[in-house]
Amino acid sequence: MATEIERKFLVTSDAWQEEAIGPGLRLRQGYLHAGSPVIRIRQAGDAAFLTIKGPGLLARAEFEYPIPPEDAAAMLATLCPPPIIEKTRTRLRDGWEVDVFAGHLAGLVLAEIELADADQPFPRPAWLGREVTGDPRYQNNALARAAGPPTP
């Protein structure tokens, strides 16, 4: 078990691309249970994971297990209500990650940073927009059910 502290922001330009470490990783994910706890199935490139997240927006208990990719494909197809979230995640220098969404959320770009504790200072690049950590519309399980990207 890990306790995850994650802050999430909108992105105001493409300038983050200059800070990318390597190519983006293609993610497909859906929810076996979108309530509490959140139970997520994720395909990440050739790997796949089952993740359980306890309640809480900022800091939450998280359990993650690798699973066979064919199991993930079967669960995404038969047990996770559509639509499935599709996005490409790119790691940047300084610990930031940027998610460029596709499918029903095309147009949405979010930046996330994981912190060791809630008060830890972190870099704030020029392309960083409004913080949406506490905005429930930008939680992944809400995005999965949304008809399109939230109005910023």
Added chain:
Amino acid sequence: MATEIERKFLVTSDAWQEEAIGPGLRLRQGYLHAGSPVIRIRQAGDAAFLTIKGPGLLARAEFEYPIPPEDAAAMLATLCPPPIIEKTRTRLRDGWEVDVFAGHLAGLVLAEIELADADQPFPRPAWLGREVTGDPRYQNNALARAAGPPTP
């Protein structure tokens, strides 16, 4: 992924004990999600498992993954609504398993057999009582929420 076909019966006497293979295995289990799909956390002796079961009473898709026992203990304590199901499972000759429940379900004894297909013939020992496969009160997720054993 496996498709599980399981038939479940009441037990009318203790005569099954003469057919036991080895000692019983102590199980503790709770549900991260008791709806559809069922998502179960189970401690089985020193091991632990996370299991996902698709819809259906008789035949259902099932995905099962071993997880660290300390993760199971943390999830049973914090993410699974009480009460936790406690039972001792004993394997018998001929493929039967008998569950003797404890805790809030003390007094309940159930026999289960797993079959390769729904029409497969199976042994029917003298201690076997009424079939409860199709009775939703005897599903494990319903038992977890029950105040006590169902009235037979």
